[in-house]
Amino acid sequence: MNFEEKNMSKLDYLDQLENEAIHILREVAGQFDRPALLFSGGKDSICLVHLAIKAFRPGKFPFPLVHVDTGHNFPEAITYRDNLAKQLDEKLIVRYVADTIKAKKLQDGKGKFPSRNGLQTYTLLEVIEEFEFDACIGGARRDEEKARAKERIFSIRDEFGQWDPKMQRPELWNIYNGKINKGENVRVFPISNWTELDVWNYIKREKIELPSIYFTHERECILTEHGQLMNTNEFVQIEASDVVVIKKVRYRTVGDMTCTAAVESEAYSLDDIITELKEAKISERGATRMDDRVSEAAMEDRKKGGYF
Amino acid sequence: MELLRFFTAGNVDDGKSTLIGRLLFDSKSISTDIIETLTKQSKTSGIDTGIDLALLTDGLRAEREQGITIDVAYKYFTTDKRKFIIADTPGHIQYTRNMFTGASNADLAIILVDARNGITDQTKRHSIISSILGIPHVLVCINKMDLVNYSEERFNEIVNDYKEFAQPLNLKQTSFIPASALAGDNVVERSSNMNWYKGETLMQFLENVKIDVVNSDGASRFQVQYVIRPQTNHLHDYRGYAGKILSGTYKKGDKVLVLPSNIETTIEKLEKHQAEIEVANALDPVIIHLKDDVDISRGSSIVKVSETPQTEREVNATICWMDNNAFQPGQKLILQQNSFRTKAIVKDIVGKIDIHSFKQLESDGGMKLNDICKVFIKTAEPISFDAYEENRHTGSFILINENTNNTVAAGTISLS
Numbered sequence: 001m002n003f004e005e006k007n008m009s010k011l012d013y014l015d016q017l018e019n020e021a022i023h024i025l026r027e028v029a030g031q032f033d034r035p036a037l038l039f040s041g042g043k044d045s046i047c048l049v050h051l052a053i054k055a056f057r058p059g060k061f062p063f064p065l066v067h068v069d070t071g072h073n074f075p076e077a078i079t080y081r082d083n084l085a086k087q088l089d090e091k092l093i094v095r096y097v098a099d100t101i102k103a104k105k106l107q108d109g110k111g112k113f114p115s116r117n118g119l120q121t122y123t124l125l126e127v128i129e130e131f132e133f134d135a136c137i138g139g140a141r142r143d144e145e146k147a148r149a150k151e152r153i154f155s156i157r158d159e160f161g162q163w164d165p166k167m168q169r170p171e172l173w174n175i176y177n178g179k180i181n182k183g184e185n186v187r188v189f190p191i192s193n194w195t196e197l198d199v200w201n202y203i204k205r206e207k208i209e210l211p212s213i214y215f216t217h218e219r220e221c222i223l224t225e226h227g228q229l230m231n232t233n234e235f236v237q238i239e240a241s242d243v244v245v246i247k248k249v250r251y252r253t254v255g256d257m258t259c260t261a262a263v264e265s266e267a268y269s270l271d272d273i274i275t276e277l278k279e280a281k282i283s284e285r286g287a288t289r290m291d292d293r294v295s296e297a298a299m300e301d302r303k304k305g306g307y308f
Numbered sequence: 309m310e311l312l313r314f315f316t317a318g319n320v321d322d323g324k325s326t327l328i329g330r331l332l333f334d335s336k337s338i339s340t341d342i343i344e345t346l347t348k349q350s351k352t353s354g355i356d357t358g359i360d361l362a363l364l365t366d367g368l369r370a371e372r373e374q375g376i377t378i379d380v381a382y383k384y385f386t387t388d389k390r391k392f393i394i395a396d397t398p399g400h401i402q403y404t405r406n407m408f409t410g411a412s413n414a415d416l417a418i419i420l421v422d423a424r425n426g427i428t429d430q431t432k433r434h435s436i437i438s439s440i441l442g443i444p445h446v447l448v449c450i451n452k453m454d455l456v457n458y459s460e461e462r463f464n465e466i467v468n469d470y471k472e473f474a475q476p477l478n479l480k481q482t483s484f485i486p487a488s489a490l491a492g493d494n495v496v497e498r499s500s501n502m503n504w505y506k507g508e509t510l511m512q513f514l515e516n517v518k519i520d521v522v523n524s525d526g527a528s529r530f531q532v533q534y535v536i537r538p539q540t541n542h543l544h545d546y547r548g549y550a551g552k553i554l555s556g557t558y559k560k561g562d563k564v565l566v567l568p569s570n571i572e573t574t575i576e577k578l579e580k581h582q583a584e585i586e587v588a589n590a591l592d593p594v595i596i597h598l599k600d601d602v603d604i605s606r607g608s609s610i611v612k613v614s615e616t617p618q619t620e621r622e623v624n625a626t627i628c629w630m631d632n633n634a635f636q637p638g639q640k641l642i643l644q645q646n647s648f649r650t651k652a653i654v655k656d657i658v659g660k661i662d663i664h665s666f667k668q669l670e671s672d673g674g675m676k677l678n679d680i681c682k683v684f685i686k687t688a689e690p691i692s693f694d695a696y697e698e699n700r701h702t703g704s705f706i707l708i709n710e711n712t713n714n715t716v717a718a719g720t721i722s723l724s
Binding site for chain 1: 311380381382383390405406412413533536538543546551592700705706708
């Protein structure tokens with residue numbers, strides 16, 4: 001074996017992804033005065049927290065966890081969030097979209113599935129301003145969507161949080177330039193190079209605990225005309241013509257209850273989920289998000305407007 | 309399972325997108341909803357025969373409108389053997405900086421050659437960039453073989469032309485595969501149209517090519533990213549230096565030198581993932597504890613005393629200028645090498661590399677966007693480095709404009 005002769009150890013791909021993410025987190029700690037980790041209670045941000053433990057313990061995290069709470073979250077995700085912050089003894093900052101709507105007299109989401117997805121950008125920009133965050137770490141991955149596939153790991157945003165895809169800084173080797181002018185901030189995506197399957201394999205390997213809605217359970221849902229299963233809840237207007245069904249489902253992503261669809265599933269364990277994903281024919285966002293279906297450039301436009 | 313990072317360079321015309329599309333399709337990495345969207349989009353752009361694969365890789369509105377690749381897009385696929393990260397980079401000369409960005413991390417370059425055209429300026433440019441960035445493997449994929457009647461003679465002719473051209477480039481390893489991405493010949497499936505070719509298909513090559521990512525054999529190199537000081541009652545005196553082993557190995561008790569302060573001390577303890585470890589290998593994210601309280605901060609290097617790198621206030625380098633604004637003589641810059649930063653100034657532009665011939669031309673004293681130049685740089689603080697060809701981590705840097713904060717150049721260090 002040539003590798004052994006030359007003392008070239010081969011690293012597993014999950015080790016390489018993990019090393020890269022830890023390196024990025026430590027660069028954030030080293031380069032910025034007031035960073036924050038955007039925590040949603042979803043599996044990707046849960047992985048970020050796990051990586052932060054590996055990067056900084058026995059020290060404290062050099063950043064608080066920040067959650068922009070739309071008020072439409074799954075209760076399981078909120079419980080998980082609060083328990084995690086307590087258990088880790090790390091600072092958690094929560095800001096509510098409902099407060100922004102009231103203060104700024106914004107129009108709340110309307111319609112059958114009233115989404116606050118667009119509105120959370122306002123609250124995000126407000127919390128960045130309130131605490132003068134200069135870097136916000138997020139769990140976005142490049143495999144999710146084709147505009148994200150183009151974004152750098154250190155993504156510079158102007159005073160309005162806007163992403164300018166034509167003016168991206170070159171990003172070479174593992175050298176990250178986080179120098180910014182006052183008022184600007186950087187969005188940092190340490191797990192850019194992970195795919196959905198990588199995330200699940202990592203969760204399994206590291207035995208990371210997740211909110212229960214990621215696993216199969218019975219739930220009352222509306223079957224939409226696009227064939228998506230939307231969970232019935234206080235925010236969704238149920239009409240007489242709706243087809244309401246009870247199905248065994250789980251969530252592939254945990255966003256708002258009003259715009260995240262469940263998928264039919266029998267997956268009780270991480271192994272089941274991984275097997276299911278390998279056979280799945282539909283992408284993560286395609287299966288579960290209503291917000292990306294609007295147009296081909298929906299994500300690009302939202303990012304330009306200051307979205308994650 | 310291993311990870312392989314490769315980049316492809318070229319435009320829609322070269323069959324680059326078709327090739328990537330084929331790899332993704334045939335490895336079943338594209339979901340049905342995405343295929344559905346693409347079919348719909350392909351129809352709007354006037355393509356009735358199935359899917360326009362370029363739409364799969366070109367993610368920005370402007371790219372789709374103009375039918376060109378402007379910036380790097382990252383794509384992922386997995387086979388039973390490996391996980392692959394593709395940096396899909398533009399081929400146009402005006403986007404050379406974006407190609408640098410996508411290529412800098414790659415283990416492998418796939419350079420596409422249209423069998424009808426043979427070696428073109430673009431082929432030369434991409435090969436020269438691969439050479440400057442020290443890409444370990446270059447795969448020349450001679451595409452569109454169906455349009456030259458799958459001719460072995462034509463293939464050999466191009467291979468010979470390429471070898472002749474590439475001779476001065478010192479590419480580490482070069483391979484050639486005849487293929488047709490559109491028809492699927494030798495991409496995933498072996499071609500029955502080219503029985504004269506006995507080598508691997510592209511997919512076999514990607515799965516089997518040797519990757520030397522981790523060099524634990526090299527000299528010991530470590531840079532401090534962040535100092536961990538919990539300052540709690542329980543861990544009052546805890547002071548750990550967090551960073552990544554860039555190359556070589558470290559163990560407890562090693563006699564080390566802290567640079568640039570040049571102080572000798574000993575490794576007291578090594579930690580990784582909250583556990584003490586005996587040996588730290590290349591790429592390990594670790595926390596190093598030193599026996600003595602020394603002057604050490606972010607960007608400082610810790611190396612074994614027997615393996616010290618060059619530490620100077622000046623470096624010779626090859627840089628690619630990446631800013632829209634041309635270089636101003638005397639311009640104040642910041643040099644960043646991993647986590648180390650210092651003020652720097654380009655003292656002399658020694659020569660300019662012709663991107664199509666690799667010849668060093670006389671400098672006109674300026675550097676414009678996409679120019680590749682040999683330069684002499686002076687730094688305010690001494691920098692510890694190795695030649696780029698020895699160590700990609702300690703031999704590379706970026707230059708930042710102090711005023712705009714933009715990354716204006718990327719450089720590789722040479723010893724002479």
